[in-house]
Structure formats: structure tokens, C-alpha cells
Amino acid sequence: MYGGVADSQPMLSTLFGRTARWTVSLVAVVATVLVGTAIPASAAASGTVKTSGTALSVRRAPSLKATVVGSVANGTQISIDCQQTGSLVTGGTYEDTYTWDYVPSLGGYVSDAYIYTGSNGRIAPDCGVGTGSAQCNPGDCAAEARFVPGDGSMVVYDKLGDGHSAVVQYWLRGGVGPLTVWNPNGTGTSVTQKIGVAAGDWVFYRVCVGEHGTRTVDTRSCSAGLTDYR
Amino acid sequence: MGKVNRRLVLLGGMAAVGAVAVPSWAAATAGAGVAAIRYPFELGVASGDPLPDSVVLWTRLAPSPLNVDGFGGMPDATFTVSWELASDEKFSSVVQSGQVATNRSLGYSVHVEPVGLQPGAEYFYRFKVDGHISPVGRTRTAPAAGSTPSRLTFCMASCQQWEDGWYHAHRGIAADAPDLVLFLGDYIYEKPSGEPDEYRPRRVVVTDELTTLALYRHRYAQYRTDPDLQAAHAVAPWVSVLDDHEVDNNWNSTEPATTRKAAAFQAFWENTPLRAAQKPSGASMSLYRRINWGTLARFHMLDTRQYRTAQLSTTDCAQRTTSSRTLTGSAQEQWLLKALETHPATWDLLGQQVFFAQRDTDGKSSTCDDTSMDAWDGYTAARDRIAQGWIDRGVPNPVVLTGDVHQHYAADLRRNYYDHSGPIIGSELITTGITSNNGRASVPSSTWFANNPHIKYCSVKRGYVRTTLTPQLLTADFVTVSDVVERDPAKVTIATDRTYVLEAGSRGLQLA
Numbered sequence: 001m002y003g004g005v006a007d008s009q010p011m012l013s014t015l016f017g018r019t020a021r022w023t024v025s026l027v028a029v030v031a032t033v034l035v036g037t038a039i040p041a042s043a044a045a046s047g048t049v050k051t052s053g054t055a056l057s058v059r060r061a062p063s064l065k066a067t068v069v070g071s072v073a074n075g076t077q078i079s080i081d082c083q084q085t086g087s088l089v090t091g092g093t094y095e096d097t098y099t100w101d102y103v104p105s106l107g108g109y110v111s112d113a114y115i116y117t118g119s120n121g122r123i124a125p126d127c128g129v130g131t132g133s134a135q136c137n138p139g140d141c142a143a144e145a146r147f148v149p150g151d152g153s154m155v156v157y158d159k160l161g162d163g164h165s166a167v168v169q170y171w172l173r174g175g176v177g178p179l180t181v182w183n184p185n186g187t188g189t190s191v192t193q194k195i196g197v198a199a200g201d202w203v204f205y206r207v208c209v210g211e212h213g214t215r216t217v218d219t220r221s222c223s224a225g226l227t228d229y230r
Numbered sequence: 231m232g233k234v235n236r237r238l239v240l241l242g243g244m245a246a247v248g249a250v251a252v253p254s255w256a257a258a259t260a261g262a263g264v265a266a267i268r269y270p271f272e273l274g275v276a277s278g279d280p281l282p283d284s285v286v287l288w289t290r291l292a293p294s295p296l297n298v299d300g301f302g303g304m305p306d307a308t309f310t311v312s313w314e315l316a317s318d319e320k321f322s323s324v325v326q327s328g329q330v331a332t333n334r335s336l337g338y339s340v341h342v343e344p345v346g347l348q349p350g351a352e353y354f355y356r357f358k359v360d361g362h363i364s365p366v367g368r369t370r371t372a373p374a375a376g377s378t379p380s381r382l383t384f385c386m387a388s389c390q391q392w393e394d395g396w397y398h399a400h401r402g403i404a405a406d407a408p409d410l411v412l413f414l415g416d417y418i419y420e421k422p423s424g425e426p427d428e429y430r431p432r433r434v435v436v437t438d439e440l441t442t443l444a445l446y447r448h449r450y451a452q453y454r455t456d457p458d459l460q461a462a463h464a465v466a467p468w469v470s471v472l473d474d475h476e477v478d479n480n481w482n483s484t485e486p487a488t489t490r491k492a493a494a495f496q497a498f499w500e501n502t503p504l505r506a507a508q509k510p511s512g513a514s515m516s517l518y519r520r521i522n523w524g525t526l527a528r529f530h531m532l533d534t535r536q537y538r539t540a541q542l543s544t545t546d547c548a549q550r551t552t553s554s555r556t557l558t559g560s561a562q563e564q565w566l567l568k569a570l571e572t573h574p575a576t577w578d579l580l581g582q583q584v585f586f587a588q589r590d591t592d593g594k595s596s597t598c599d600d601t602s603m604d605a606w607d608g609y610t611a612a613r614d615r616i617a618q619g620w621i622d623r624g625v626p627n628p629v630v631l632t633g634d635v636h637q638h639y640a641a642d643l644r645r646n647y648y649d650h651s652g653p654i655i656g657s658e659l660i661t662t663g664i665t666s667n668n669g670r671a672s673v674p675s676s677t678w679f680a681n682n683p684h685i686k687y688c689s690v691k692r693g694y695v696r697t698t699l700t701p702q703l704l705t706a707d708f709v710t711v712s713d714v715v716e717r718d719p720a721k722v723t724i725a726t727d728r729t730y731v732l733e734a735g736s737r738g739l740q741l742a
Contacts, residue, residue, distance in 0.1 A: 126303075171296055171452075171455075173455065175392075175397075175456035175459075177432055177433065178433055202272070202293070204295075204297070206435075219437055225435065227293075227294030227296060227297055227303055
């Protein structure tokens with residue numbers, strides 16, 4: 001059901017004024033139809049929850065293994081800030097998909113397989129738009145992490161009793177990194193720490209497991225990483 | 231570090247805080263609407279390859295510079311970037327402006343080649359896209375052909391493994407505000423550092439060896455997040471060549487696979503202020519070129535990687551003298567020798583990658599496990615052809631400029647290095663690394679120096695070489711950094727460790 005961009009997308013070229021000297025323009029046209037139109041980083045899209053009738057799980061991170069943090073009723077209209085590639089969801093209302101929709105008002109992610117958006121493609125920007133995001137590490141989501149842009153804090157969750165600690169590695173503007181936030185407190189706990197990202201600046205982060213005693217991060221265990229903004 | 235340079239404070243400060251610091255006309259776009267992209271000039275600005283009427287202006291749009299897809303967080307669209315070139319840093323006197331499009335196929339890089347500029351002139355430039363304004367860069371054009379500049383200061387840099395330390399040396403280059411910066415290779419490394427943890431104050435995101443365009447692009451972006459590197463780019467035009475680690479350790483004409491070379495070349499071009507003439511076509515790139523500085527100097531920038539014969543093993547000593555072995559390829563060698571037939575400038579500078587002078591620990595030609603088979607020592611016939619070439623052509627003042635080895639050296643050149651009393655035919659300045667290997671190696675022994683008496687000096691510290699040319703004198707300051715693992719600039723000294731001079735018309739470096 002490829003149908004292009006949802007109606008709420010503003011035309012980019014109208015977003016900018018002109019100054020006397022500079023002619024500002026954004027040519028939001030790409031070579032092929034399949035690639036589609038540029039999605040502005042700040043524009044939320046809307047969607048509607050479509051299930052067989054049951055409530056849809058809201059998860060902390062874009063994975064079926066991630067912690068369920070709530071649910072949302074069938075038919076609910078939602079505002080999608082951004083979309084993120086996560087675990088594959090099959091047998092949903094719509095096409096099988098790796099795409100998860102981040103809905104800040106619900107506190108997490110819902111699978112795009114159950115959301116009517118008017119498109120099987122992306123309808124919102126990649127996550128990392130300054131309204132928060134979360135990741136979990138591959139496999140069983142043994143470690144989960146959430147970035148809170150409001151106060152620039154990182155929340156690190158240890159979800160699995162695997163004998164390892166959860167840890168976030170992050171890099172900041174200025175050529176620094178990785179800095180780390182450890183959660184050595186065991187299964188079911190979380191650690192919240194402000195990470196020193198300045199207002200307006202970016203943070204690139206990923207969540208991994210590691211050995212807190214030796215401060216060794218198993219970099220092979222890390223999520224792919226994404227950039228978010230305070 | 232000596233003087234405090236006002237310009238560095240301005241440029242470095244802007245690089246650090248982005249668009250916020252830009253005054254006056256910036257207000258005209260503030261509040262004009264929600265931006266489609268966030269501030270995209272996270273990698274700073276740069277310029278390069280000055281001609282008398284032109285200089286390349288560069289930037290790359292990357293609001294999320296560490297994204298591992300290499301696209302820096304840019305939406306998949308074509309963006310039109312505006313640029314301005316002015317004769318003053320407040321842009322009250324804009325001399326040229328224009329627009330240029332970029333997209334994924336260019337890695338969102340921008341290369342502008344304005345023409346019709348004044349020779350030997352200082353300029354300032356900046357970019358704008360979607361209401362975001364870049365930091366300001368300072369650049370300059372080369373003097374007119376035949377003009378007689380009285381002075382040229384250039385800094386030489388190489389080998390900046392991001393993980394091995396902080397770019398204090400680039401801070402020093404920015405403070406020097408030279409006319410030119412020569413980057414002689416190993417701008418990025420294709421692999422993480424092998425240094426111990428305590429000597430790696432920062433780490434790359436991707437620990438796998440780079441082989442794809444996406445990851446090469448990503449690696450350049452991570453390096454370019456460094457504010458000191460950005461400041462060094464913003465202060466002067468760079469003349470850049472690559473060495474091995476922009477592609478693969480010790481690569482040559484036979485390896486690695488052409489797909490990997492093509493990816494590495496494309497990312498190198500995208501992330502370097504080079505002209506369209508240097509843009510690669512697959513696994514081929516025209517990188518060797520000449521930069522002229524009036525009657526004062528010529529920079530013959532060489533490519534000793536792309537065309538070189540494969541390296542010999544250290545048991546193949548005798549084959550080093552085989553005439554078919556080449557570092558430059560025959561076309562480049564002829565291009566160089568042809569140019570050396572005429573002498574339009576006082577100083578002929580061969581900017582290149584690997585050690586030109588002989589380094590032979592035991593001083594015996596029969597062994598070669600004590601030298602570098604990746605350097606000119608592994609290609610002695612090719613070295614002889616170039617050295618004899620400049621002798622035969624009466625080149626007035628040949629000087630080779632080198633990177634690669636992570637140590638400073640000052641060397642004189644001979645036709646036969648085993649004849650310690652033979653004539654000196656030129657000199658070589660070898661710059662240490664900006665960071666690579668931290669500077670923890672040992673200085674060669676007195677025996678080594680006795681076997682290599684043409685080599686005057688070695689420092690194992692990190693740093694750069696600052697060279698000043700006049701029609702009478704070359705002055706080379708070997709600048710060292712006290713510590714690259716320490717981040718705090720207040721705890722680090724950047725100072726000239728040794729200065730050598732070379733008088734025009736004479737041979738042999740002298741202690742200043």
C-alpha cells in the first residue's frame with residue numbers, strides 16, 4: 001500500500017524564509033520515486049492502532065524482547081515522533097516489518113505492523129529527533145537504555161539475570177568518547193545519570209553488556225547505536 | 231605554544247559553538263521556521279589546493295556525525311548549500327557567492343572551486359543550508375605565477391590515529407596560522423589502535439576493519455568531530471595526500487581489492503578539500519599534482535601508494551635495486567622529472583608519504599631486515615632515478631617532505647648512503663605523527679646514528695613541522711607536544727624542540 005507521505009507532512013520549501021543575500025532552498029526531490037520525499041526531523045506523523053481488537057503492547061525499546069511498559073487500545077490515534085529499525089514483527093495487521101514507531105505520549109515503541117499510517121514505508125524520521133529514544137542490545141534485550149532529552153539523562157536497565165552488567169557507551173560533540181553509564185545493580189534495576197550533553201547538542205549512544213568489575217564492555221554485544229539530541 | 235593568535239580564538243571558538251556565535255545577519259533567519267535538519271556543520275569547514283585565482287572550499291553536512299550508515303543523519307534528499315567568500319572575516323566585503331547541490335552520492339560533502347580570485351590574497355568563507363550557518367574559515371590563494379613572494383610558512387602533519395590521543399598538535403597548527411598545511415597521509419586509520427588501553431583516551435565507534443564506503447565515511451566523520459582538527463582546517467588551506475591507512479595497511483597497486491580501494495578513495499575525496507580533477511573513478515584517482523608559490527616554491531605532491539610495486543620481504547634484499555620496481559609508477563616519475571627540467575622557483579619540495587633517505591641499522595647493504603621495505607629503501611632503483619634526475623636537471627634546492635613514521639627526523643640525502651663522505655644532494659624533513667602511537671618509542675641508538683650519519687635528528691614525540699621559506703633560507707621548526715594522552719591543554723606544552731635551516735644554493739641542513 002505504498003502511497004507516499006502522510007498528509008500532515010509540510011512542504012519543506014515553505015519552512016524557510018529568505019534573506020537578502022542568501023537564497024535558501026532545499027530541493028526535496030530525489031532521483032527515484034521509491035526513495036520518496038525527505039522527512040523533516042521535527043515533524044511527527046500520525047497513525048491509528050489497528051489490532052484484532054486487543055490492546056497493543058508498548059515496549060521500552062524497539063524489540064519484541066524489550067520490556068512492556070504499557071498498552072494502547074485498538075483504534076487509538078497516536079502521534080509518531082520517529083521510527084526505528086528493531087526486531088521483526090510478523091503476522092500483524094499490516095505487512096511484516098522491522099519498523100517500530102516511537103510514541104512519546106505512550107512512553108515507548110509500538111510495532112508498525114499494527115499501526116495504520118497510510119504507508120508501508122517510513123512516514124517519520126529515524127529516531128533521534130530530540131524527543132527521546134531507547135535501544136536494547138541484540139538478542140534478548142538483556143540491557144536496555146533510554147535517553148531523556150529534557151534533562152539530558154541516560155537510564156540504563158538491566159533486564160536479564162545473565163550475570164553481566166548493563167552499560168551504555170556514548171560519544172559527545174567535541175571528539176570525546178566513549179563515556180559510559182554502568183548499571184551494576186542486577187536484574188530488574190535501573191540507573192539514571194545525567195551525561196553532560198549540552199542543550200542543543202547531540203549524543204551518539206549504544207547499549208551493551210559488560211563486566212563492571214573490570215569496566216570491560218563487550219562491544220560485540222552492543223546495539224547499533226543512534227544519535228539523539230537534547 | 232608561544233603567541234596567542236586572535237584569529238585562532240575566533241575560529242576555534244566558532245568551531246566549538248557552531249552557528250550560535252555568528253552575528254548580525256544570522257538573526258535574519260532565526261525563527262523563520264522549524265528547521266528540516268539540525269545544525270549540519272558538525273564537521274567544520276576546510277579549504278585546499280590554492281591556485282593563484284582559486285581555492286577549494288569544503289564542508290560536509292552531518293547533523294548526526296557518528297551514524298554508522300555514513301550519511302551523518304541527513305535525510306535522503308538533495309540539498310542546496312549556499313557559500314560566501316569575502317575579503318574580510320566579518321563578510322562586509324563579499325567577493326563571490328553561489329550555491330552547490332549535494333546528496334547521498336557525495337556523502338553530503340560540498341566542494342566549491344571559485345575562480346577569478348586575486349592572487350596571493352587572504353579570504354574568508356562560510357556555508358549556509360536551511361538557515362544554518364557554518365563556522366568561518368580563513369584561506370588564501372597562491373601568489374601569481376612569476377611573482378616574487380618574500381615568505382611562505384607551511385606546517386606539515388601526518389598520522390592522526392584518533393584513539394591514540396588528543397589533537398594538541400592541530401591546536402598548535404591553528405595557533406601558528408600558517409599560509410598552508412601539508413597533510414602527508416594517515417588522516418584516518420582503517421582499524422582501531424593496537425595501543426594499550428591506558429594509551430587510548432578515546433575510541434572509534436566501529437571496531438571492525440573498514441572495507442565499505444559507509445564505514446569509511448563514518449570514520450572520517452568521527453575524526454572530524456575533533457575541534458582542534460576543525461580549527462587547523464579552518465585556519466589555512468590544506469594540501470593533502472593519502473598514505474596507507476586511508477585504505478589499508480601498506481596497500482599497493484596489487485591490493486586490496488578494487489572495490490575496497492574505490493570505497494576508500496571516494497570517502498577520501500569526499501572528506502578532503504580536493505578539486506574535481508582529483509575525484510576518483512572507481513579504484514583510480516589522480517592524486518599527484520603540483521602547487522606553485524610564485525618564484526619561491528613548488529610543491530610536487532606525490533602518490534607513492536596507488537602505482538607502487540608490491541613490497542618485498544626482508545629476505546629479498548638484492549631485488550631492491552631492480553629497475554622495474556617503482557613507488558610512483560612511470561607516468562608520475564616522468565611527470566616529476568619533466569617538471570624538474572625547469573626552475574621557476576627557488577625551492578622544489580617533494581611532498582610525499584614514506585621515508586626517502588636510507589635508514590639501515592647495521593649499515594650493511596647485504597641485510598634488509600633492519601630497514602623499512604615499505605619505504606624508498608625497498609625501491610632503491612626508483613629512488614636513484616629521482617635523485618639522479620634532480621642532479622642531472624640542476625634542481626637548485628630539492629627538499630623531500632615526509633610523514634608515515636611517527637617520529638621527527640631531519641636528514642640529508644646522498645646518492646650513496648654507504649659512502650659517508652659522499653656529496654649531499656638534498657635534504658629531507660620528516661614530520662612525526664599528530665597522535666599515532668603516542669610517542670612512546672625509543673630514540674635510535676648512537677650506533678644507529680653512526681651508521682646513518684646523514685640523519686641529523688630524531689624525536690619520538692608527537693607534533694608537527696613548521697617550515698618557513700624565504701628566497702634565501704628554509705627554516706624548519708620541529709614542534710613537539712609534551713603529552714597526547716593528557717587532554718587538558720593547560721597541562722600540555724607545544725614547543726619547538728629543534729630548528730634546522732637550509733641556505734638556498736647550498737646543501738645540508740644546519741642547526742639553527
